[in-house]
Amino acid sequence: MSHSRGAISRGLLFATFCGVFLALAVGTVLVRHRSVKSSPGTEPPLAENLSILDSRGGLLFSSAAFDVTNGTIGVSPWDAPEEGRHRTELRCERVHFAAGAGLCLTANRGAITTFSARVFDPEFRVRYTVPLKGVPSRARVSPDGRRGAVTVFVSGDSYNSTTFSTRTTLLDMSTGGQIADLEEFAIIREEKPFKAVDFNFWGVTFAQDGNRFFATLRTGGSIYLIEGNVDARSARILRDGIECPSLSPNNRRIVFKKRVSPSQWRLHVLDLDTLRDEPLAEPRSVDDQVEWLDDRSIAYMIPSRESSGGGSDVWMVDVAGGEPPRLLLRRASSPVALKSRGETRTR
Amino acid sequence: MYTIDWARLFSRTSVNAPRSKVGAPAASTSRHRVAATVWYLGLTSFFTDVSSEMVSSILPIYLVSYLHLTPIAYGAIDGLYQGFAAIARLGGGYFADRWRSHKAVASIGYGLSAVCRLALLSAGSTWSLLAGTIAVDRTGKGIRTAPRDALISLSTPSQDLGYAFGVHRSLDAAGAMLGPLVAFMIIWRLPGNFDVLFAASFFVAVVGLGIILFFVEDAKREVADQPVSITSAFGLLRIAAFRHLCIAGGFLSLATVSDSFLFLTLQQQTGFSAAYFPLLYVAVAGVNSALAVPFGRMADRRGRWRTFVTGHVMLLLVYTTLLTPAPGAVRFGLALLLLGGYYAATDGVLTAMAAPTLPGNLCGSGLALLATITNAARLLASMLFGALWQWVGLMQATVVFSAVLTVGLVGATLARPRARILR
Numbered sequence: 001m002s003h004s005r006g007a008i009s010r011g012l013l014f015a016t017f018c019g020v021f022l023a024l025a026v027g028t029v030l031v032r033h034r035s036v037k038s039s040p041g042t043e044p045p046l047a048e049n050l051s052i053l054d055s056r057g058g059l060l061f062s063s064a065a066f067d068v069t070n071g072t073i074g075v076s077p078w079d080a081p082e083e084g085r086h087r088t089e090l091r092c093e094r095v096h097f098a099a100g101a102g103l104c105l106t107a108n109r110g111a112i113t114t115f116s117a118r119v120f121d122p123e124f125r126v127r128y129t130v131p132l133k134g135v136p137s138r139a140r141v142s143p144d145g146r147r148g149a150v151t152v153f154v155s156g157d158s159y160n161s162t163t164f165s166t167r168t169t170l171l172d173m174s175t176g177g178q179i180a181d182l183e184e185f186a187i188i189r190e191e192k193p194f195k196a197v198d199f200n201f202w203g204v205t206f207a208q209d210g211n212r213f214f215a216t217l218r219t220g221g222s223i224y225l226i227e228g229n230v231d232a233r234s235a236r237i238l239r240d241g242i243e244c245p246s247l248s249p250n251n252r253r254i255v256f257k258k259r260v261s262p263s264q265w266r267l268h269v270l271d272l273d274t275l276r277d278e279p280l281a282e283p284r285s286v287d288d289q290v291e292w293l294d295d296r297s298i299a300y301m302i303p304s305r306e307s308s309g310g311g312s313d314v315w316m317v318d319v320a321g322g323e324p325p326r327l328l329l330r331r332a333s334s335p336v337a338l339k340s341r342g343e344t345r346t347r
Numbered sequence: 348m349y350t351i352d353w354a355r356l357f358s359r360t361s362v363n364a365p366r367s368k369v370g371a372p373a374a375s376t377s378r379h380r381v382a383a384t385v386w387y388l389g390l391t392s393f394f395t396d397v398s399s400e401m402v403s404s405i406l407p408i409y410l411v412s413y414l415h416l417t418p419i420a421y422g423a424i425d426g427l428y429q430g431f432a433a434i435a436r437l438g439g440g441y442f443a444d445r446w447r448s449h450k451a452v453a454s455i456g457y458g459l460s461a462v463c464r465l466a467l468l469s470a471g472s473t474w475s476l477l478a479g480t481i482a483v484d485r486t487g488k489g490i491r492t493a494p495r496d497a498l499i500s501l502s503t504p505s506q507d508l509g510y511a512f513g514v515h516r517s518l519d520a521a522g523a524m525l526g527p528l529v530a531f532m533i534i535w536r537l538p539g540n541f542d543v544l545f546a547a548s549f550f551v552a553v554v555g556l557g558i559i560l561f562f563v564e565d566a567k568r569e570v571a572d573q574p575v576s577i578t579s580a581f582g583l584l585r586i587a588a589f590r591h592l593c594i595a596g597g598f599l600s601l602a603t604v605s606d607s608f609l610f611l612t613l614q615q616q617t618g619f620s621a622a623y624f625p626l627l628y629v630a631v632a633g634v635n636s637a638l639a640v641p642f643g644r645m646a647d648r649r650g651r652w653r654t655f656v657t658g659h660v661m662l663l664l665v666y667t668t669l670l671t672p673a674p675g676a677v678r679f680g681l682a683l684l685l686l687g688g689y690y691a692a693t694d695g696v697l698t699a700m701a702a703p704t705l706p707g708n709l710c711g712s713g714l715a716l717l718a719t720i721t722n723a724a725r726l727l728a729s730m731l732f733g734a735l736w737q738w739v740g741l742m743q744a745t746v747v748f749s750a751v752l753t754v755g756l757v758g759a760t761l762a763r764p765r766a767r768i769l770r
């Protein structure tokens with residue numbers, strides 16, 4: 001019966017093999033969870049609205065803390081962003097807010113994960129929910145609070161397909177209705193209409209009037225900055241090589257990420273009068289659509305160095321001058337500047 | 348329905364039934380039974396596919412929502428990945444023949460992919476590490492395909508090859524169907540715990556690796572040891588029957604619209620949310636898994652070439668479904684059913700046709716060559732379809748591909764191979 005004995009010993013070897021690696025897998029997860037749990041764990045107080053902020057305003061963000069607040073909106077006052085941190089119960093992976101109107105992009109977990117955009121008010125009440133066609137990436141509300149822009153990633157989700165495409169839609173913040181998919185807009189290049197099926201739009205930023213906007217268009221392997229008009233449903237190509245633009249409050253400059261290698265971006269600032277750009281004093285790679293804190297400085301997300309995966313911090317840097325960037329808020333992403341209290345009241 | 352012969356399953360060397368000569372009757376005891384090696388390789392593929400689909404179905408959410416990365420760069424290097432996979436596939440088949448161990452080379456391929464699951468966990472949000480891990484995963488998949496198929500064909504009497512590949516592909520597709528469901532279940536129950544997901548995926552891959560390592564043995568060949576060289580590998584194209592299969596497989600693949608384009612067309616027609624795309628892959632894999640064995644047996648009994656052509660007729664019907672103004676639900680149901688049937692009737696059947704045309708000492712190289720030709724043709728077809736879509740529109744592109752597929756089918760019917768083994 002050497003056959004059955006061989007089978008038994010092989011079965012034992014197999015069981016041992018699986019057991020060793022099961023222990024390795026479980027061990028890895030336990031070690032990671034322990035290191036995560038050991039991080040400071042006092043839960044921040046709950047904010048039911050934005051009244052915790054004084055006249056100097058504050059920050060809204062998506063929490064990246066390794067506790068129950070992970071993935072929910074947090075609020076911090078300017079003076080003490082770390083100590084004054086508050087939590088909310090609204091779950092958003094990406095958030096933006098202006099003039100009393102908030103836009104929250106989130107995943108609805110289920111047998112199949114789906115995604116939605118939520119329009120919320122300063123009391124963090126959800127007023128409208130809009131289903132999304134892919135994984136949320138960028139959110140913007142126009143400075144007048146009238147319009148919102150959402151970028152999602154759509155993928156084939158198969159073993160062989162790793163190509164991603166983007167979809168960018170504009171929303172009416174007062175009704176939650178869709179104004180347009182940017183792919184419906186007429187695009188002008190050098191005074192001529194320009195159209196291709198491989199158009200991908202992302203990273204909308206609105207001007208003060210809520211009508212003029214800038215965004216990124218990728219087609220045929222090139223990346224362009226476009227300037228558009230929502231009412232006219234059209235846009236024109238301004239320049240190439242500009243990704244994820246963010247327009248300054250005075251509408252004169254754009255901070256964007258410039259690709260320096262297939263997976264490395266550096267922040268640059270573009271002067272809209274001259275269309276010339278120069279690098280910011282941030283030496284690290286930044287993959288984010290930045291938020292202007294005022295006309296001089298910006299905030300953005302950087303993945304935390306200490307944690308492999310998921311953790312991120314919010315940093316700030318001045319647009320002009322060579323001051324090095326500084327840490328604004330730990331364990332957060334998607335920063336939004338709430339400049340004054342007036343802006344945060346219900347319209 | 349498919350009986351497992353436990354006695355054979357747990358016996359040692361006899362599991363690798365000697366490869367019988369073409370047309371020769373198999374030993375009466377093993378008639379229409381699938382060798383244990385095939386079951387084991389099927390289980391290895393099942394676990395590996397559960398593992399890899401767990402990760403790939405969740406990767407977009409992980410990259411974008413969790414790591415806050417912009418995966419547009421990911422698409423840019425996709426061509427590079429495909430190139431890696433093609434070279435790895437050819438290399439895997441060739442070296443498995445040369446070193447005379449298909450098991451060893453296939454195991455390396457499965458092992459590489461398993462290691463990648465843990466590597467993904469420690470790659471964090473560093474792009475170069477993420478991209479490198481994905482490239483290694485693809486390389487692993489490329490390496491293992493041909494040696495594994497060679498093992499299946501060398502362990503099976505040639506009249507049962509359709510059945511054997513049917514069993515293997517059925518288990519493989521079942522894994523592809525379960526993977527995304529398991530992944531979404533984990534993320535549903537444990538939101539944000541991607542480390543649990545990757546660790547679970549790693550363990551599932553290790554189970555698959557363990558099965559091939561401890562239960563699969565290299566097939567004993569009847570062919571005397573002959574030197575294996577690059578020249579002899581490419582010289583396989585001088586074998587008329589094999590060359591015909593490469594040409595037919597290549598041409599028909601050129602008329603194949605990729606699943607993602609088909610789903611995109613369905614989605615544009617019906618307004619179906621793209622968020623549910625993973626479900627479509629699950630459904631097609633489910634149909635494929637259910638039909639692979641019946642089509643495999645049909646191939647052995649009624650003719651492999653005929654089954655292969657029937658599969659492509661189903662693909663043509665998928666295109667037709669997309670072009671007719673049927674109600675959305677009907678269109679979805681028909682398209683998914685036919686697409687699953689197309690895979691079940693073609694993927695394993697083509698390999699089952701090719702294997703008996705190859706000398707045993709070059710089986711891995713030959714299957715790798717065939718797979719590379721059909722994959723390259725599919726990639727080219729995807730690019731052509733994309734370009735046509737841009738120039739003339741989605742519907743028109745589908746019409747063009749339907750026409751090319753019809754021409755291919757007429758040609759395939761007329762050029763029915765004379766070699767008896769292919770029928």
